[in-house]
Amino acid sequence: MTAPTNDRFLRALRRQPVDVTPVWMMRQAGRYLPEYRASRTKAGSFMDLCMNPDLACEVTLQPLERYPLDAAILFSDILTIPDAMGLGLHFETGEGPRFRKVVREASDVAALPVPKVESDLSYVMQAVKTIRRELNGRVPLIGFSGSPYTLATYMVEGGSSKDFRQIKRMLYSTPDVLHALLEKLALSVADYLNAQIQAGAQAVQIFDTWGGSLTPSGYQEFSLSYMKKVIAGLQPDLEGQKVPLIVFTKNGGQWLESMANTGADALGLDWTTDIGQARKRVGDRVALQGNMDPSVLYASPEAIRKEVGRILESYGPGNGHIFNLGHGITPQVDPKNAGVFIEAVHELSEKYHQ
Numbered sequence: 114m115t116a117p118t119n120d121r122f123l124r125a126l127r128r129q130p131v132d133v134t135p136v137w138m139m140r141q142a143g144r145y146l147p148e149y150r151a152s153r154t155k156a157g158s159f160m161d162l163c164m165n166p167d168l169a170c171e172v173t174l175q176p177l178e179r180y181p182l183d184a185a186i187l188f189s190d191i192l193t194i195p196d197a198m199g200l201g202l203h204f205e206t207g208e209g210p211r212f213r214k215v216v217r218e219a220s221d222v223a224a225l226p227v228p229k230v231e232s233d234l235s236y237v238m239q240a241v242k243t244i245r246r247e248l249n250g251r252v253p254l255i256g257f258s259g260s261p262y263t264l265a266t267y268m269v270e271g272g273s274s275k276d277f278r279q280i281k282r283m284l285y286s287t288p289d290v291l292h293a294l295l296e297k298l299a300l301s302v303a304d305y306l307n308a309q310i311q312a313g314a315q316a317v318q319i320f321d322t323w324g325g326s327l328t329p330s331g332y333q334e335f336s337l338s339y340m341k342k343v344i345a346g347l348q349p350d351l352e353g354q355k356v357p358l359i360v361f362t363k364n365g366g367q368w369l370e371s372m373a374n375t376g377a378d379a380l381g382l383d384w385t386t387d388i389g390q391a392r393k394r395v396g397d398r399v400a401l402q403g404n405m406d407p408s409v410l411y412a413s414p415e416a417i418r419k420e421v422g423r424i425l426e427s428y429g430p431g432n433g434h435i436f437n438l439g440h441g442i443t444p445q446v447d448p449k450n451a452g453v454f455i456e457a458v459h460e461l462s463e464k465y466h467q
């Protein structure tokens with residue numbers, strides 16, 4: 114493979130030396146950018162934006178035009194899989210995702226197809242190819258999927274939820290139904306990530322946004338074990354290189370040791386875990402990605418630089434750190450502050466890589 118001109122991100126994932134700590138932001142293409150809002154208006158809706166490869170490419174590249182980011186992330190959504198399973202995804206303005214059909218009974222699960230990703234989700238693979246062509250080797254492109262458990266929460270609840278009443282009821286009263294659903298999702302997620310890799314994704318991330326809402330044993334049984342199935346089903350080779358995998362369980366800080374044993378190359382951390390302590394716990398098994406509280410971006414440039422400096426110092430010298438926020442950047446952030454953040458990472462990290 115012709116290595117990207119800027120390959121810091123891939124080098125850090127492989128725990129190889131870098132000149133400065135690479136940085137990207139979850140949700141870096143999003144509503145905090147006025148140019149994103151303009152593209153979404155042009156597309157008509159959020160899903161129209163996802164389904165149009167040229168517009169998806171346009172918004173993927175927008176944050177890279179503004180900031181010296183070290184990676185691009187495919188513009189899409191984790192809910193494309195349940196949509197391809199026929200649940201009818203739509204977004205009400207200001208309300209988040211909604212499904213026309215929900216999954217509650219054994220018969221609902223039995224009726225769900227495993228999507229044929231190459232045809233049912235061809236718009237995603239087309240976006241990956243278009244973005245790779247337009248990036249032209251500038252920085253690596255990250256593909257992604259939701260974890261089986263996280264996807265299941267949306268499918269069973271019918272949308273976002275605060276208390277996960279429906280899926281927890283299913284988990285405790287009819288666990289076999291949930292296992293059958295997770296089994297289908299694990300197959301779908303593995304197919305989906307493999308197709309993104311074949312289309313050109315140079316790293317992939319599994320977003321386990323809601324695994325951290327489970328009990329410790331529930332996490333092992335309903336989230337981690339299905340991420341392991343996904344990982345076992347991956348064929349992570351592209352252009353002669355192994356495609357690194359990042360696993361991000363939000364609120365998963367107490368389970369890092371078991372996450373590090375899944376075969377992931379890197380773990381994503383939210384801000385509730387100290388990254389220096391996390392590094393001691395996982396040793397040299399995995400790289401770490403994270404983990405500034407996204408709310409720091411509401412503060413002053415001085416406060417942002419201070420917090421970046423504190424996290425870099427906590428991680429300490431050496432390889433294997435990819436800087437990121439502990440969760441997605443929020444729509445209310447001033448784009449100038451994102452710039453302050455990214456520049457601070459590059460500038461303040463140099464001394465840790467000598």
Ligand code: CP3
Pocket residue numbers: 138139140141142143144153159186187188189190191192208209210257273320322441
């Ligand atoms: O990071 C990026 O720039 C790539 C694009 C990306 C989006 N969603 C675009 C998006 C990625 C990686 C996701 C992942 C995603 N989607 C997750 C996992 C990460 C996380 O945030 O925990 C989840 C849980 C979803 C599901 C989802 N999509 C929700 C709950 C919402 C509504 C809430 C919100 O933030 O508005 C979305 C919509 C969504 N996905 C938007 C974007 C830019 C906003 C939609 C809009 O433009 O109106």
